[in-house]
Amino acid sequence: MRTELRDGVAEALRDGRLAGLHAAVVVRDGETLLEHYGAGTDFCWGLPLGVVEFGPETLHDLRSVTKSITALLYGIALGAGRVPSPEQPLLGQFPEYPDLAADPERSRLTVEHALTMSLGLEWREDVPYDSPANAEIAMELAPDRYRYVLERPIVAPPGDQWHYCGGASALLGRLIAEGAGQPLAQYARTVLFAPLGIHNVEWTVGVDGVASAASGLRLTPRDLARIGELVLADGAWDGRQIVPAEWIRTMLRPRLETTWGAHYGYQWYLETVADHRLASGHGNGGQRLVVVPELGVTVAITAGNYDDPDQWQTSATLLEHVILPALH
Template identity: 70%
Template sequence: MTTGRMSELLAQAEQAGQVDGLHGVVVVCGGQLLWEHYGTGEDFSWEHSLGPVRFGPTTLHDLRSVTKSVTALLYGIALGDGLVPAPAQPLLGRFPEYPDLAADPDRARLTVAHALTMSLGLDWREDAPYDSPDNGEIAMELAPDRCRYVLERPVVEPPGERWSYCGGATALLGKLIADGTGQALEAYGRAQLFAPLGIEQFHWMTGDDGVASPASGLRLTPRDLARIGELVLAGGVWGGRRLVPASWISEMLTPRLQTPWGAEYGYHWYLQTVAGRQTASAMGNGGQRLIVLPDLELVVAVTAGNYDDPEQWRTPVAVLEQVVLPALEKV
């Protein structure tokens, strides 16, 4: 039985130290919940420890930067309703409160697509720990105006040429969504995405300004995270109702730039081949991962507690490569 095989393979991977810090796994295949596993460990709400948590189907988990990919889905929904600018549109034209920045010809070249692909060409570093003001995202949250902080960073290269991880890019998208829809990001997300998917329980953390963080503030259960993956797998349709334009799903998952480790990047989603399978993934600090494998009609949601660990990627990759895919191959 596939589920028993997954449990067996997971036990072997745990013994081998390949899945340290694993908090939860949900596997959905062909629209059916195939297998789930929950553990115990320390979780955080950003930098605040929640202590040891016994995880289960109804336990919210910090998703960190998986939030970015959800924000991209919300952008597509708003775009379909004509409420936000298209990717090719100038970015600073949507921030008239910064006329001095718009007057800079280097910044005037920025488009929404440069934010969607994290290729703004601005000086931005997130390699410092996420509890340090040396980290770009943390410095942005501490700034009196997060969007101005992002847009006034020094220009270091032409936009669109190189992918450079930037939570500030997602903050700009969140502001465009809020301005265009006239709703707070979390309210728009509830109405247009979470409620239609049947997601009743979620939390979207806010900064000191009371604004939800588009880059890293979302907390969901692994089951509900998997629902988002199912929506992407189905091309934006859920329960016979179109929630996201099909054209946006296609655009979002079109490779545009390459990351330093070899994955390609679309509009806030990672695209790569894993174990010979094409995948689209949302990734977050600590080992949070939502993986969509279209050819298998498979969605894998992983939550973990390896925050700020340089090897955090190993646990979700091992879950997919050492547990889920080998078990399915035996079917």
């Protein structure tokens, strides 16, 4: 199986089907079946790093895979009684905005609407991430990121439809940090990364010094795969329950359909690929964390196809045409 995976990656690279691939790690039942590293131009949250030779200890932007890890942190904090339950009113957690809470339409928002990206607020991330016309960039540039999100114009009833929104993840990050009484990155190191033996971590912050809960994490592919293994194990690791098992099940329950046909749980995509049901986190450039419960498999992919309209082709090809066929 290892040979088939290695040869499959080599062939796909020769054929030009894995453009921009930086690294890939496949783990099954705790056994590493594939660990591939390449080289290529890379960036750290938009800042050029030049050509990087990737290896086991090289950190890589996760971009929006960060959202899926933020959801795990929310579950840990919820289990510790530090954050509100999903059905709680969202604006009740932001008492500094009484004017927004007084709006009867906005008062309908709940924490779950943030978890499922169904806030019903105007939000555009379909423009390049180096443009202030992109709502996530505008949020980072705003004097108050949370007000920026919560005062967006209402365009749909909350909970009615899924609409991609990094601002929803930012709100969750604020709830975690407030409940934990410490910055998000510090809390994450204490309750998630350190228990998993993950110590090589960076979490990019905005101009206000706040870690981006939507896109700021940098991990090695090995450690990203370890996060997937934790999800496969219902939140348990080395005899310790790190994330409540009930939260893992709740988080991965499909709730809304995305605009491209997958379903969405709590900051995780749920879809069927090559007849296998999987849960995944996706990030700009082709970043991917995939768990395939029926196979006991975790896949971590990093790539450098940032802002490319076809950025998903590399990770999709690798997963659907190389990795999954080799695992039968």
